[in-house]
Amino acid sequence: MAIELGEIDTPVGALTVAARSGRVCLLHFDASERSARAVLGRWYPGEPVKAAKDPGAAGKALQRYFAGEIDVLDTIDVEMNGTDFQKRVWSALRSVKAGQTASYGTLARRIGAAAVRAVGAANGANPVAIIVPCHRIIGADGTLTGYGGGLRRKEWLLNHEGARLF
Numbered sequence: 001m002a003i004e005l006g007e008i009d010t011p012v013g014a015l016t017v018a019a020r021s022g023r024v025c026l027l028h029f030d031a032s033e034r035s036a037r038a039v040l041g042r043w044y045p046g047e048p049v050k051a052a053k054d055p056g057a058a059g060k061a062l063q064r065y066f067a068g069e070i071d072v073l074d075t076i077d078v079e080m081n082g083t084d085f086q087k088r089v090w091s092a093l094r095s096v097k098a099g100q101t102a103s104y105g106t107l108a109r110r111i112g113a114a115a116v117r118a119v120g121a122a123n124g125a126n127p128v129a130i131i132v133p134c135h136r137i138i139g140a141d142g143t144l145t146g147y148g149g150g151l152r153r154k155e156w157l158l159n160h161e162g163a164r165l166f
Contacts, residue, residue, distance in 0.1 A: 001020075001021060002047070002048040002049060002050040003018055003019070003020045003025070003040055003044060003047055003048070003049045003050070004018065004019045004020075004049075004050060004051075004052035004055035004056065005017070005018045005033065005036060005037070005040070005049050005050070005051060005052060005055060006018075006051060006052045006053055006054065006055045006059070007031050007033075008054075008058070008059045008062055010062060010066055011066050011156070012029070012149070012153045012156055012157065013029060013030075013153070014030070014031035015027055015028065015029060015031075015062070015129075015130075016028045016030060016031055016032060016033065016035075016036045017055045017056070017058045017059070018036060018040055018049070018055055019052075019055035019056025019058060020044065020047075020079055021079070022056050022057075022077060023056060023077040023078055023079040024055065024056045024058045024076055024077065024078050024079070024128055024131055025040075025043070025078070025079040025080070025081060025127065025128065026039060026040065026127050026128065027058070027127070027128045027129050027130060027131055028127075028129065029129060029148065029149040029150075029153065037049055039127070043081045056076070056077070057076075058076060058131070061073070061075065061076050062130070065130075066160070070098035070099065070160070070161045070162070071097075071098055073098065073130065073131050073133065074094070074097075074098075076131050078128050078131060078132060080127065080128065080132070081127060082122070082125065082127070083122075085113075085118065085122060086122040086125060088111045088113075089107065089111060089113075089119055089122035089123060090122070090126055090128075090132050092107055092110045092111050093107070093123065093126070093132050093133055093134055093136070093137070094132060094133070095110065096133060096136040096137070098133070098136075098161045098162075099161045099162045099163050100136060100163065101136050101137070101138045101142075101158065101163050101164075101165075102136065102137055102138075103137070103138060103139065103140040104116050104119050104120045104123065104137055104139070104140070104145075105140055107119050107123070107137060120146075123137050124146065124148060126148075129148060129149060130157065134147070134148075135147060135149070135153070135154045135157045135158060136158070136161075136163070142165070144158075144165070
């Protein structure tokens with residue numbers, strides 16, 4: 001079975017999406033097929049990658065999300081590639097529901113980790129942005145902090161979800 005790779009246009013720009021066996025394994029904020037193929041080649045050596053209009057049906061779900069069905073992200077199956085620690089962090093991210101935010105410290109406590117910076121680094125390495133909602137993690141003082149898609153996108157996504165910002 002081939003990995004499906006495609007580009008989806010959204011209100012926050014073009015997204016590159018890949019799915020393997022129907023599960024989204026990559027969602028990036030750029031339209032660089034070349035860089036996506038390089039990442040997929042490292043994760044899945046020798047597996048073919050083919051162009052697809054809607055990898056893992058993520059495009060349809062994301063259209064619904066951007067149309068206001070903010071909880072639809074919870075229904076998208078993902079396949080995460082990373083260390084065990086990163087996977088624990090990413091799993092905890094999915095527990096932060098749409099319209100809510102959490103601090104890096106809160107996320108660290110949820111997984112029983114003392115290293116808040118390590119949690120922040122794992123958050124920043126999230127390979128499935130938006131769907132695994134790293135944008136919902138903010139500073140302890142309520143400020144928006146770093147985001148791979150840029151702070152403007154992070155603020156847009158949080159506003160779209162109705163999160164209360166300080």
